[in-house]
Amino acid sequence: MANLVxxxxxxxxxxxxxTISIPHPLGxxxxxxxxQWKLRKHRVEVAVDALANDIQEATIVEVKV
Incomplete structure (x- = not known):
């Protein structure tokens, strides 16, 4: 998870x-x-799902709100 992609x-x-912003990456x-809790939970779920994928090169995971 990164705010500076x-x-x-x-x-x-x-x-x-x-993530969302530098001072508030998950909220x-x-x-x-x-x-805020819904937003945080969603971002973390997206990040955990990204770990399950086999990725060989830099990939920016789309976060749908």
Whole structure:
């Protein structure tokens, strides 16, 4: 999971799940606590699913909201 996707690609990460922002990678403090938990859970699920895939080169995993 990375908020700076270009840097993640540069250093050779092969699975890149974009996060939301630098100060709040897995949340949005302008939303309710319930919405933040849903958002965090979804991003982590996407990241765990990405680990199950056989990937040979840098891949940016699409996160559908």
């Amino acid at each position: 270009s840097i993640a690609k540069t250093v050779g990460s092969n699975r890149i799940v974009p 949005d403090p302008t939303t309710s606590v319930e919405e």
